[in-house]
Amino acid sequence: MWPRVGTVHIPFVKGHGTENDFVLLPDPDAALDLTPARVRALCDRRGGLGADGVLRVVRDREHPGAWFMDYRNADGSVAEMCGNGVRVFARYLLDDGLVEGREFPVGTRAGVRDVRIDEHGEVTVDMGKAAVFGESEAVLGDRRFPGVAVDVGNPHLVCRVERLDDLDLTVAPEFDRAVFPDGVNVEFVVVEAPDRIRMRVHERGVGETRSCGTGTVAAVTGVLHASGHQTGAADVDIPGGRVRVVIGDDTCTLTGPAVFVARGEIERSWWESAAE
Numbered sequence: 001m002w003p004r005v006g007t008v009h010i011p012f013v014k015g016h017g018t019e020n021d022f023v024l025l026p027d028p029d030a031a032l033d034l035t036p037a038r039v040r041a042l043c044d045r046r047g048g049l050g051a052d053g054v055l056r057v058v059r060d061r062e063h064p065g066a067w068f069m070d071y072r073n074a075d076g077s078v079a080e081m082c083g084n085g086v087r088v089f090a091r092y093l094l095d096d097g098l099v100e101g102r103e104f105p106v107g108t109r110a111g112v113r114d115v116r117i118d119e120h121g122e123v124t125v126d127m128g129k130a131a132v133f134g135e136s137e138a139v140l141g142d143r144r145f146p147g148v149a150v151d152v153g154n155p156h157l158v159c160r161v162e163r164l165d166d167l168d169l170t171v172a173p174e175f176d177r178a179v180f181p182d183g184v185n186v187e188f189v190v191v192e193a194p195d196r197i198r199m200r201v202h203e204r205g206v207g208e209t210r211s212c213g214t215g216t217v218a219a220v221t222g223v224l225h226a227s228g229h230q231t232g233a234a235d236v237d238i239p240g241g242r243v244r245v246v247i248g249d250d251t252c253t254l255t256g257p258a259v260f261v262a263r264g265e266i267e268r269s270w271w272e273s274a275a276e
C-alpha cells in the first residue's frame, strides 16, 4: 500500500479542449506558491504531468462569488486569456459543483468571460470583441508570411497560406517586436470554404499545439477582415478537433468540447523540489 500523507498532497485534474491540454490546480484561496519553475515542471511531458498550460482555479477577488482562471503557459509565463482553457475550466466548475446553473461568468486577465454549457457538455464562451490592429508578417526559415494582427485579449498574427503540411513549426516563427512587444501567437490558416477553415498554430510560451481557442477566434476574424467583412461564422479544424466561431458586431463566441482525462494528487516532495 502507498504511504499516504493525506492532505499534504496537492490535488490536480488533467483535461483538454480539442487536445490543447491543461493541468488544473484547484486552489480557491491562492495558497499554492505557483512559481514559473513549478509550472514548467508540471507541464514537462517526461518529468512532470505534461500539458500545454496550467489553469489555477482561484476565487475571483474582484468579483465575490465568481471564479478566476489563473492561466500559465508551459514555459511558466502568464497569458491574458486561453479560449480552450476557459472551456475546460468552466466544465470543472460545473462538474465539481462550484457554480449554480449552466451559465456563469469566469474571471480572466482579459476580463470577465460569460460561459454556457449545453446538455452534452459543449461549452460556449463569449470571448469579447476581437480587434484587428494592423498588418505584419511571420518568418519561418527563408519564407515570409504576411498576416493580420488580431487582439483577442492576447496577441495573434493570422497568416493565410495555401497549405499547412509543409510548415515546420518545431521552430518559433520570427515576428516584428515593434508590433508585438510581448510576443505573439501565430496562426497559419487555409480557407476551405467561406464557413470552414483549417489552422495550425505556434503558441507564445508553448510551441506548436494541437489547438488554440483564442487563435481560432483570431483566425476567423482575420479571414473575415481580409475579405472585407466584420461579422460571420466558421467551423475551424485544428489538428486536435473542431470548434465553431461566431463573430458578431460587438462580441464573438467560441464553442467546443471540454474533456477530463484524470484526477489525482501531486506528490508534495516532488512539488517542493520543483520550486526553482
Ligand SMILES: N[C@@H](CCC[C@H](N)C(=O)O)C(=O)O
Pocket (backbone or CB within 6 Å): 020, 073, 078, 079, 080, 081, 082, 083, 084, 085, 154, 155, 185, 203, 204, 205, 206, 209, 211, 212, 213, 214, 215
Ligand atoms: N491555448 C490558448 C492560448 C494560451 C495563451 C497563449 N499561448 C498566449 O501566450 O497568449 C487558447 O486556447 O486560447
